[in-house]
Amino acid sequence: MDHPDIEQKLGGRGEEEQETRERILSAARQLMAQKGYKGATTRKISELAGVNEVTVFRHFKNKVGILTELLKEIMDVREQLEQGLQGEFSDLKQMLVSYARTYYGLLVERKEIFMICMIEADNHPEVVQMFSSLPMTAVEVLSNKLLAFQEQGHLPKVDPFTAALMFVSTFFYAFMAKYRVNLNLEMVEEELFENASEILLQGIKGFK
């Protein structure tokens, strides 16, 4: 009765007709990201979803049920990041730019969920468990890659962790500024990827 997994249905109406369950999730995602878990009341969620409040509880056992469902959407982040590093790159810089794109893309693509995690970081056990390992994932993945480069002798003896941390946090910060504080960076993202990659490689002193 809860959510009977029938997915082939929207053939009838074309676009507008979105599954009720999806509409609820979508509304909750948006509201929780903006107002936090508590601020996203079940009433507001149902209104935004355009359904009756009871319908929400017909689809989800309770409010945390919605949250846990949403959190599943970032379970595969590590996998995605590692996959993005699979291909061959012409040089180190291209790899960095590509990694930046992948990482920033992931953040933007699932901005609401990341926001919810930030906001509710230590309120809900569900979030804690899911989120606690996440911030360092992107750093670790890149750090490991850099370490591999080092061991192949392609890179001098820097601390790869610090380097990865600097790189990753740059885009996280840019992401937060843009999507949480609504600040525009006066810079196209792609340009930032390039610049940051170059600086990480050459340093600000090493430019011609």
Place this chain on the structure above:
Amino acid sequence: MDHPDIEQKLGGRGEEEQETRERILSAARQLMAQKGYKGATTRKISELAGVNEVTVFRHFKNKVGILTELLKEIMDVREQLEQGLQGEFSDLKQMLVSYARTYYGLLVERKEIFMICMIEADNHPEVVQMFSSLPMTAVEVLSNKLLAFQEQGHLPKVDPFTAALMFVSTFFYAFMAKYRVNLNLEMVEEELFENASEILLQGIKGFK
């Protein structure tokens, strides 16, 4: 009647006897940073402060009154950052390390308020107004300094904004990881300041 600015009184008891008003603010600061504005109920605040709930409303007009009071604590950030750059530095690296220390120190010192701002970023007009300009302040201040160095010919033509962004966000990320997600970085802060400064200057390729 509200808060009559009598400050000379704690001479009687010595340490333990903290002003009621301060205890309330302190409790609110802690709770709002952890649970958010909504999660920090006036009941919980009063309990943590060890006072009766009515006392809270005797000291503050209402709940937002507490919030606005707390927010005043980060009004002087730009000033503090600029002040930290006043002195003379033996070289660029020392300046960067010093800036990192100042910035990270500010974050830690007022961690609760920064957390509150992060969490409530677009819920309360008070926070919006106070916080909207803040994330880029630390970047701007450093960016300007780097630009000055460039104009004196002491630095090649890199984009100083990107450089400043990378540097600042590194410590912001480290701060968030440690104090919001309770992750330890496996690294002493001072070491991070050093490493990050060197990488920013030399890049990861430029090491001996």
Place this chain on the structure above:
DNA sequence: TGAAAATGCAAGTAATTGCTTGCTTGGCAC
């Protein structure tokens, strides 16, 4: 067409929350 499933609607419930009121108590200053 007809049964089953999904949704709407009305109403309600127990708990929480921000905030108020009226009154008492206790300490300090004069």
Place this chain on the structure above:
DNA sequence: GTGCCAAGCAAGCAATTACTTGCATTTTCA
């Protein structure tokens, strides 16, 4: 002592919130 002021205590209030129940209505689909 007397008066004042801060704080405690008990009680309550109106609004909100998560969630339920019962029933009517619509939609789906075989």
